[in-house]
Amino acid sequence: MRFENKQEMKLRRRNIALTVAYDGTNYNGFQWQSPPRVAVQNVLEERLEKIFGDKIELAAAGRTDAGVHALGQVVNFFTDGRIDVEKIPIAASCVLPADIIVREAREVDKNFSALHSAKSKIYLYRILRCAASNPFVNRFAWHIFRPLDVDAMREALKILIGTHDYSSFKAAGGAPNMNPVRTIFAAELFEEKFFGGDILTIKIHASGFLYHMARNIVALTVAVGRNKITLDEFQKIFDARDRSLVPATAPAQGLCLQEVFY
Numbered sequence: 001m002r003f004e005n006k007q008e009m010k011l012r013r014r015n016i017a018l019t020v021a022y023d024g025t026n027y028n029g030f031q032w033q034s035p036p037r038v039a040v041q042n043v044l045e046e047r048l049e050k051i052f053g054d055k056i057e058l059a060a061a062g063r064t065d066a067g068v069h070a071l072g073q074v075v076n077f078f079t080d081g082r083i084d085v086e087k088i089p090i091a092a093s094c095v096l097p098a099d100i101i102v103r104e105a106r107e108v109d110k111n112f113s114a115l116h117s118a119k120s121k122i123y124l125y126r127i128l129r130c131a132a133s134n135p136f137v138n139r140f141a142w143h144i145f146r147p148l149d150v151d152a153m154r155e156a157l158k159i160l161i162g163t164h165d166y167s168s169f170k171a172a173g174g175a176p177n178m179n180p181v182r183t184i185f186a187a188e189l190f191e192e193k194f195f196g197g198d199i200l201t202i203k204i205h206a207s208g209f210l211y212h213m214a215r216n217i218v219a220l221t222v223a224v225g226r227n228k229i230t231l232d233e234f235q236k237i238f239d240a241r242d243r244s245l246v247p248a249t250a251p252a253q254g255l256c257l258q259e260v261f262y
Contacts, residue, residue, distance in 0.1 A: 012078040023099040047095040052081030067252030072259040130197025142254040148225035157187035167241035171212035183207040218250040
């Protein structure tokens with residue numbers, strides 16, 4: 001939602017919150033982009049205007065990057081449109097492309113903000129550990145064609161739990177002067193068989209995430225799994241608060257915004 005229009009938008013009768021899922025493969029992230037670049041927000045605002053009959057400007061819980069997916073992205077917007085909330089998901093399915101879906105709609109208090117009212121978020125990162133690429137998950141997982149020490153990766157993730165300064169995992173390009181202290185409530189790794197390979201899912205539940213924080217955590221955790229660094233070195237890199245010590249950011253396609261809590 002554009003800051004300069006926020007007060008005008010809040011004069012409208014209704015504040016609508018949507019839970020949105022999308023395959024981010026074909027988009028330049030969630031946040032609105034100047035044409036010809038297309039982001040998920042561009043498409044949502046344009047198509048929702050056909051349903052509500054007035055100009056739509058969204059606020060979102062998270063600005064997912066290009067290629068990142070969402071199952072539980074939350075957005076809100078102000079409107080004078082009269083459509084019943086229970087009809088919104090069906091109406092949206094008629095105007096949105098197949099890779100963007102409105103899962104749920106509800107009317108919320110005027111002071112609700114999908115961004116500022118959020119208390120915590122869960123991101124999932126999927127890794128396919130396999131001998132060859134798998135076309136069923138190419139768009140949704142990082143393919144790694146070598147063994148990984150899963151037990152060591154689980155121990156590394158435990159180090160991150162608690163309230164800490166996560167500057168080691170903050171990429172350049174995020175909001176300036178953002179407080180790097182966050183709370184990670186849970187950081188877990190699950191393993192399951194899938195079409196000739198193993199899917200490793202890293203689940204991180206935190207009060208908030210710095211720019212590229214989840215993908216940088218995955219990158220360093222995978223370095224432990226590949227035996228490139230020890231758990232002691234993982235701890236030292238974490239404590240150093242120096243992003244330059246962390247390997248290259250994990251690929252975008254493995255990341256999914258799973259759920260936002262309010």
